[in-house]
Amino acid sequence: MSDLTHVDQQGKASMVDVSDKQVTERIARAESVVEMSPSTLALIKNNNIKKGDVLSVARVAGIQAAKRCADLIPLCHPMMLTGIDINFHMDEQHSQLIVQCRCKVSHKTGVEMEALTGASVAALTIYDMCKGVEKGIIIRSTRLLEKQGGKSGQWHASNQSFLRAYEKG
Numbered sequence: 001m002s003d004l005t006h007v008d009q010q011g012k013a014s015m016v017d018v019s020d021k022q023v024t025e026r027i028a029r030a031e032s033v034v035e036m037s038p039s040t041l042a043l044i045k046n047n048n049i050k051k052g053d054v055l056s057v058a059r060v061a062g063i064q065a066a067k068r069c070a071d072l073i074p075l076c077h078p079m080m081l082t083g084i085d086i087n088f089h090m091d092e093q094h095s096q097l098i099v100q101c102r103c104k105v106s107h108k109t110g111v112e113m114e115a116l117t118g119a120s121v122a123a124l125t126i127y128d129m130c131k132g133v134e135k136g137i138i139i140r141s142t143r144l145l146e147k148q149g150g151k152s153g154q155w156h157a158s159n160q161s162f163l164r165a166y167e168k169g
Contacts, residue, residue: 015075021108026149029102030115032123033140038095040134044126045090054129055088058099062086062122066103066114073117079107081114086122096140099123112147 008014044054051057063084070078083104090097101118103111123139130137146156 013075015077016109018077018108021151023106023108024149025104025106026110026147027102027104028110028112028115028147029100029145030112030119030143031101031145032099032119032142034097034099034123034126035138035140036095036097036130037134037136038092040130040137041090041092041095041097043133044097044130049129050132051129054126057129058088058122058125059086061125062099062101062118065121066101066118069114069117073113076113077107077109079105079109079111079114081105081111084114084118086118097126099126100145110147110150112144116142116144 043049047053063086066084067081070076081103085102087100088097099119099122101115103114103118105111120142127137127139143157148154
């Protein structure tokens with residue numbers, strides 16, 4: 001079991017010791033796609049959801065979630081993020097609201113989980129804010145788009161052939 005990074009010699013879950021790693025600037029960007037009816041998307045766009053400003057509340061929720069990632073995912077290292085951006089793109093043609101979360105830190109470990117958590121919780125907040133109008137909203141996908149820094153360097157989702165097929169479909 002010694003080949004597994006998050007398991008000790010007795011097979012128990014453990015957090016990886018990153019003490020010997022170099023501190024480098026690390027950036028990760030993730031997205032969640034929220035699919036809904038065109039009428040619900042229009043209500044969000046025109047700020048007519050009764051619970052309030054959906055995008056502002058979702059932005060704050062995503063930021064808070066990224067900051068609390070280590071409290072939610074057991075083996076993540078707590079870290080002091082130096083930047084978190086949550087952005088939204090309304091794709092009216094496909095009736096989707098695309099949430100993107102970008103996290104940045106100077107640390108010994110990456111921020112992929114923080115970016116994924118931020119995008120996911122922002123998407124869940126959109127659902128919560130809009131469920132009174134439409135219960136059938138679908139959070140279609142959550143995925144890492146890119147990461148930079150650390151020993152493994154840069155990675156982009158566009159390099160993955162199965163994602164290119166998904167994006168075309």
